[in-house]
Amino acid sequence: MTDLVNVIKNAQSTHSLSESEIVEILKNDTVNELLFDTADKVRKQYVGDEVHLRGLIEFSNICRCNCFYCGLRKDNTAVQRYRMALEEILLLAQKAKDFGYKTVVLQSGEDSFFDVDKMCAIIREIKKLDLALTLSIGEKSYEEYKAYKDAGADRYLLRIETTDRELYKKLHPSMSFENRVRCLNDLKTLGFEVGTGCLVGLPHQSDESLARDILFFKNIDADMIGLGPFIPSPQTPLQNENGGTLIKVLKVMALTRLLLPDINIPATTAMETLQENGRLLALKSGANVVMPNVTDEECKQKYTIYPGKAGLNNTAQEYRNSIVKKIEAIGRTISNGYGFHKKTV
Ligand code: SAM
Ligand code: SF4
Numbered sequence: 001m002t003d004l005v006n007v008i009k010n011a012q013s014t015h016s017l018s019e020s021e022i023v024e025i026l027k028n029d030t031v032n033e034l035l036f037d038t039a040d041k042v043r044k045q046y047v048g049d050e051v052h053l054r055g056l057i058e059f060s061n062i063c064r065c066n067c068f069y070c071g072l073r074k075d076n077t078a079v080q081r082y083r084m085a086l087e088e089i090l091l092l093a094q095k096a097k098d099f100g101y102k103t104v105v106l107q108s109g110e111d112s113f114f115d116v117d118k119m120c121a122i123i124r125e126i127k128k129l130d131l132a133l134t135l136s137i138g139e140k141s142y143e144e145y146k147a148y149k150d151a152g153a154d155r156y157l158l159r160i161e162t163t164d165r166e167l168y169k170k171l172h173p174s175m176s177f178e179n180r181v182r183c184l185n186d187l188k189t190l191g192f193e194v195g196t197g198c199l200v201g202l203p204h205q206s207d208e209s210l211a212r213d214i215l216f217f218k219n220i221d222a223d224m225i226g227l228g229p230f231i232p233s234p235q236t237p238l239q240n241e242n243g244g245t246l247i248k249v250l251k252v253m254a255l256t257r258l259l260l261p262d263i264n265i266p267a268t269t270a271m272e273t274l275q276e277n278g279r280l281l282a283l284k285s286g287a288n289v290v291m292p293n294v295t296d297e298e299c300k301q302k303y304t305i306y307p308g309k310a311g312l313n314n315t316a317q318e319y320r321n322s323i324v325k326k327i328e329a330i331g332r333t334i335s336n337g338y339g340f341h342k343k344t345v
Contacts (some may be wrong), residue, residue, distance in 0.1 A: 005031060012041065017258065019215060020211075022215070026252070026255075032250075035251060036254050038254070039258055040284055042286070043261075043286050043288055046344060049333055053289075054101060054103040054104070055096025056291045056293045057093065058293070058299060059088075060114065061109055061304070065138070067161075069202065069232075070233065077235075080302045092295065093131065097131055102131060103339060104129075106122070106134070106135050106137065107157075109138070111137075116143075119135075119147075124152060127151070132339070134153075139175070139180065149190045149191060157224065158196055160196050167205060193224065194220070194222055197225045198210070200244040200252050201243055201248060213252070214252060218260055224263055224341065225253075225256050226265075229243055229245065229246065229270050229271065230243050231243045231270055231308075233305065234307060246274045261344075265288060265289060267280070267283050268282070269293070269310050276310075277326075279310075283332065290323055293311055295316075
């Protein structure tokens with residue numbers, strides 16, 4: 001116990017932990033408060049009190065993949081599929097800008113309708129709005145990523161989901177861990193700010209494997225880490241499994257903040273879905289980003305990654321007002337900047 005206290009206190013300045021130390025912290029819940037508090041201090045020291053708001057646009061729920069955990073998987077015939085036209089996407093991007101968001105995140109299933117030309121046209125139009133642009137549209141070739149970068153995209157989110165290769169294989173038919181890593185490396189090479197992350201609480205995922213996920217984030221020198229609890233989704237092969245817990249995901253997040261002190265870490269919607277104010281707990285345990293959804297009401301209801309998603313019944317305007325109030329109530333401020341990763345270590 002005393003040992004773990006010292007391990008966490010040392011990590012506050014060294015930003016280093018061994019795999020076995022991470023595993024011990026994950027397994028031991030007596031040091032949680034110290035862990036969260038230390039991650040909060042590291043966050044304050046390196047990235048300050050500002051919270052960056054990124055407007056999320058879920059522009060297509062059509063997907064060619066069959067990830068076992070995801071409600072949008074190809075074989076889920078219960079999903080009402082949609083894809084937005086360029087004009088709709090641009091209207092939402094303008095709305096995000098009007099809300100004062102400096103970044104737009106374009107997210108979708110792996111929808112091949114949006115080929116490289118269509119994507120580049122969308123990117124170029126959004127960049128005319130003077131916004132930073134993040135893409136979260138899955139695995140592509142080096143050439144496609146290069147075209148997106150040349151068209152003006154700034155950041156890319158692609159979670160590794162799990163670094164346990166066996167588990168990865170089981171959960172991702174027709175996909176490979178190696179290709180996922182290749183994508184992340186290509187994105188880094190091309191100069192994107194790269195976000196990755198994992199699902200916490202997947203069936204058969206061990207603390208040892210989560211510890212390796214955290215070390216993987218450090219190894220690939222991520223600029224952003226998005227973590228979420230796995231939430232069982234109906235009509236998927238994992239629908240009857242147990243989901244992840246908020247405590248475990250907060251612990252993984254806090255440990256990530258200790259090891260990667262200056263990166264951007266969102267308080268994710270999935271955390272809020274597990275517990276009201278889960279997002280605020282995350283902001284007090286190492287997170288410095290929130291991604292408010294600006295997708296229109298009809299499409300948002302159909303973007304059914306998992307059930308009970310937080311914020312589904314609020315308009316984008318209501319959501320913005322409430323999150324800004326909550327952020328300010330915990331003594332934090334809303335950033336006016338683009339929120340790029342400023343490397344200090
Ligand atoms: N298709 C892109 C991709 O997979 O990178 C982007 C969209 S995908 C819906 C975004 C993220 O949703 C995935 O990286 C995954 O971690 C998360 N997700 C999918 N199913 C989930 C579930 N049941 N519970 C929690 N998160 C889930
Ligand atoms: Fe498709 Fe992404 Fe869902 Fe996998 S996680 S099924 S790639 S939307």
